Amino acid sequence: MATIAVLGTLDTKGEEHAFLADIIHSRGHDTLLIDAGTGGEPTVVPDITREEVAAAGEVELSPLLDRQDRGECVSAMSMAAPKLISELASEGKVDGIISLGGGGGTAIATAAMRALPIGFPKVMVSTLAAGDTSGYLGTKDIVMIPSIADVSGLNRLSRLIFSRAAGAICGMVETDVKDSASRPLIVASMFGNTTKCISEARKVLEDAGYEVLVFAATGTGGRAMESLIESGMVDGVLDITTTELADELVGGILSAGPDRMNAAADRAIPAVVAPGCLDMVNFGEKDSVPSKFSDRTFYIHNPQVTLMRTTPEECRELGAILAGKANRHEGKITIMVPHRALSEINGKDQPFYDPEADKALFDSIRDKAEVEVQEFDEEINSSRFARACAEKLLENIRSHKEKSNTSLQA
Numbered sequence: 410m411a412t413i414a415v416l417g418t419l420d421t422k423g424e425e426h427a428f429l430a431d432i433i434h435s436r437g438h439d440t441l442l443i444d445a446g447t448g449g450e451p452t453v454v455p456d457i458t459r460e461e462v463a464a465a466g467e468v469e470l471s472p473l474l475d476r477q478d479r480g481e482c483v484s485a486m487s488m489a490a491p492k493l494i495s496e497l498a499s500e501g502k503v504d505g506i507i508s509l510g511g512g513g514g515t516a517i518a519t520a521a522m523r524a525l526p527i528g529f530p531k532v533m534v535s536t537l538a539a540g541d542t543s544g545y546l547g548t549k550d551i552v553m554i555p556s557i558a559d560v561s562g563l564n565r566l567s568r569l570i571f572s573r574a575a576g577a578i579c580g581m582v583e584t585d586v587k588d589s590a591s592r593p594l595i596v597a598s599m600f601g602n603t604t605k606c607i608s609e610a611r612k613v614l615e616d617a618g619y620e621v622l623v624f625a626a627t628g629t630g631g632r633a634m635e636s637l638i639e640s641g642m643v644d645g646v647l648d649i650t651t652t653e654l655a656d657e658l659v660g661g662i663l664s665a666g667p668d669r670m671n672a673a674a675d676r677a678i679p680a681v682v683a684p685g686c687l688d689m690v691n692f693g694e695k696d697s698v699p700s701k702f703s704d705r706t707f708y709i710h711n712p713q714v715t716l717m718r719t720t721p722e723e724c725r726e727l728g729a730i731l732a733g734k735a736n737r738h739e740g741k742i743t744i745m746v747p748h749r750a751l752s753e754i755n756g757k758d759q760p761f762y763d764p765e766a767d768k769a770l771f772d773s774i775r776d777k778a779e780v781e782v783q784e785f786d787e788e789i790n791s792s793r794f795a796r797a798c799a800e801k802l803l804e805n806i807r808s809h810k811e812k813s814n815t816s817l818q819a
Contacts, residue, residue, distance in 0.1 A: 423452030491524035505530035530581035609795035631665030652686035677740030728773025
């Protein structure tokens with residue numbers, strides 16, 4: 410028997426969530442009915458009250474209820490619910506989560522679901538599921554089911570949709586995922602301009618017994634990689650392509666946000682980092698590039714992708730950013746620097762060849778880094794550099810394991 414959290418605004422959708430709970434009970438599982446409503450009194454009795462939800466997030470509920478500002482209430486519950494659900498999951502008190510909602514309910518429930526690790530069963534039945542759901546999903550594996558009609562009462566259509574959703578969450582918690590034979594996992598960042606490097610490095614890592622999962626450094630890919638690292642499933646990080654830092658700094662379209670490179674540091678996961686593709690900022694069609702950059706150097710990668718060369722000033726700052734993030738790392742991390750080219754179009758006689766900008770980047774990394782830095786007279790896609798990165802990561806993983814074993818024995 411599993412326990413499934415049934416989270417919702419029980420003041421307006423209590424009957425519907427109670428129906429979900431009944432279907433789940435009929436399948437032999439238990440439920441925790443959780444009220445995240447902030448309007449009238451709940452129409453069904455919850456197992457966890459709205460006051461308890463608010464308290465988990467250190468939210469003062471009474472003033473919110475008095476003001477009855479819907480936006481403020483939804484925002485508050487969207488901060489509190491993730492803390493409660495995350496705590497319940499970490500304590501083994503829930504094995505899955507399901508919710509029904511319109512705009513407010515979807516915002517609250519998916520915020521809670523995004524706080525859960527990848528692989529944890531999550532189902533959201535929503536009036537918004539037919540549109541752009543990227544803001545609700547983030548980088549997590551939330552199953553979104555269109556409610557078709559509004560989530561308002563029980564009728565022949567809603568009973569059908571809700572029953573299927575309940576069956577989905579039950580099936581998810583009932584499925585035993587056997588991963589005992591899986592190889593330890595390494596994640597890697599890659600761009601078209603660093604494909605050769607990652608392909609060569611991956612062979613070395615796979616020959617050493619690791620599974621390598623590659624993420625495109627396209628903003629969403631970087632966030633997804635960070636999310637997987639946070640889940641605790643990752644044994645090593647080969648972060649060769651850190652170009653998303655440039656988009657975050659300069660204003661390109663492929664930023665992964667300010668937390669890029671933070672997950673490995675926070676969890677002390679062994680890592681190798683390189684300034685791959687920090688010679689470029691990404692934009693869409695040429696006409697979409699902001700006019701303030703009109704005097705810059707560009708490369709048309711394809712009709713939909715325009716690359717802009719980073720300046721010496723930007724490179725100096727990017728070096729400091731990369732080094733600063735590496736310095737936060739409490740585990741074993743090494744910065745690997747390829748002096749001859751940061752990308753396929755950065756080498757001598759290539760469109761983004763700029764020795765002054767590259768030197769600013771390299772000097773800044775060297776000056777600011779408090780961790781190991783190894784420098785190579787190689788292009789990033791050379792076989793020697795790729796193999797050196799892979800072998801260094803394997804060394805860092807071994808060192809981490811030895812340190813962990815020593816700590817356990819002590």
